[in-house]
Amino acid sequence: DAKTTQPTSMDCAEGRAANLPCNHSTISGNEYVYWYRQIHSQGPQYIIHGLKNNETNEMASLIITEDRKSSTLILPHATLRDTAVYYCIVRVSDNQGGKLIFGQGTELSVKP
Amino acid sequence: DAGITQSPRHKVTETGTPVTLRCHQTENHRYMYWYRQDPGHGLRLIHYSYGVKDTDKGEVSDGYSVSRSKTEDFLLTLESATSSQTSVYFCAISLRAGSKNIQYFGAGTRLSVL
Numbered sequence: 001d002a003k004t005t006q007p008t009s010m011d012c013a014e015g016r017a018a019n020l021p022c023n024h025s026t027i028s029g030n031e032y033v034y035w036y037r038q039i040h041s042q043g044p045q046y047i048i049h050g051l052k053n054n055e056t057n058e059m060a061s062l063i064i065t066e067d068r069k070s071s072t073l074i075l076p077h078a079t080l081r082d083t084a085v086y087y088c089i090v091r092v093s094d095n096q097g098g099k100l101i102f103g104q105g106t107e108l109s110v111k112p
Numbered sequence: 113d114a115g116i117t118q119s120p121r122h123k124v125t126e127t128g129t130p131v132t133l134r135c136h137q138t139e140n141h142r143y144m145y146w147y148r149q150d151p152g153h154g155l156r157l158i159h160y161s162y163g164v165k166d167t168d169k170g171e172v173s174d175g176y177s178v179s180r181s182k183t184e185d186f187l188l189t190l191e192s193a194t195s196s197q198t199s200v201y202f203c204a205i206s207l208r209a210g211s212k213n214i215q216y217f218g219a220g221t222r223l224s225v226l
Contacts, residue, residue: 034214043202043217044155087154091213099145099170100204100215102154 004088009107012082018075020106022088025069031092033064035073037084038105044087047073078110115139116218118203124224131190133221135203137183143206144186145215146170146178148199155202161186193225 005023012018024033034049048055048062050071055062061074075082087105115138125131135144145160147170157170159178167178175197177189190197203218 032213041220043204043220044215046214046216049212049214099157099160100155102156104154 004090004103006086006088006103006106008104009109011109011111012075012078014080014110014112015077018073018078018082018108018110020073020075020086020088020108021070022073023070024088024090027068027090028092031090033062033068033071034089034091034100035060035062036087036089036100036102037082038087039081039084044102047086078108080110080112082108083110084108116203116205116216118201118218118221120221121219122222124226125193126226127194128192131193131223131225133188133201133203133223135186135188135218137186137205139205140183141205141207142183144180145204145206146176146186146188147202147204147217148172148197149202149220150199158188158201190225193223195225197223198225199223 032049032051035047036044037047038044048057048060050062050064064071085105085107087102089100117136119134143162146158147155148158149155156172158172158176159167159170161167161180164180179187201221204215207214
């Protein structure tokens with residue numbers, strides 16, 4: 001699985017959009033970009049994933065650049081409950097269950 | 113939470129004692145995983161299972177063994193606990209639907225080895 005690079009930490013004002021970047025310059029054509037987050041003391045939680053098109057769900061939007069070497073997770077209206085560590089993971093979505101390789105992630109602090 | 117229960121949630125034990133952590137799922141998922149999480153290391157895969165009696169090692173498997181005698185239970189055993197195994201342990205299951213291959217995690221077990 002390709003490696004990812006994320007900023008160590010970011011701040012965001014409550015109610016504003018939080019834009020979390022991720023670089024994955026060695027991504028392969030069959031690898032998806034997944035985002036998980038981990039709120040303090042809880043297990044990681046799936047947010048969203050995509051291959052090459054932008055994706056949106058009830059939690060967030062995912063913007064993937066045309067060359068697929070980077071992506072941005074967007075939380076449109078961040079709340080205090082969005083304070084967490086956000087992990088960008090690149091992996092093949094295969095039939096074998098697959099393993100997640102977590103990096104250090106970005107610690108997002110949403111401030112009032 | 114995909115029906116995942118980890119037990120115990122907290123445990124304190126002494127160096128050299130055996131410890132077994134249990135992960136129980138209620139939805140008949142084929143794939144199950146054990147991760148550990150330590151400051152500065154994120155989550156690291158210990159072992160995983162792709163079916164009853166089918167298991168494989170992850171990146172930090174030394175000192176750990178696993179067993180899966182039935183679909184719903186995946187046990188992680190520390191044969192002789194060491195202080196370096198003090199950690200938070202997470203169990204996960206894998207759910208595949210279309211292009212999605214998502215892992216759902218349990219609430220974690222906090223283990224302290226004194």
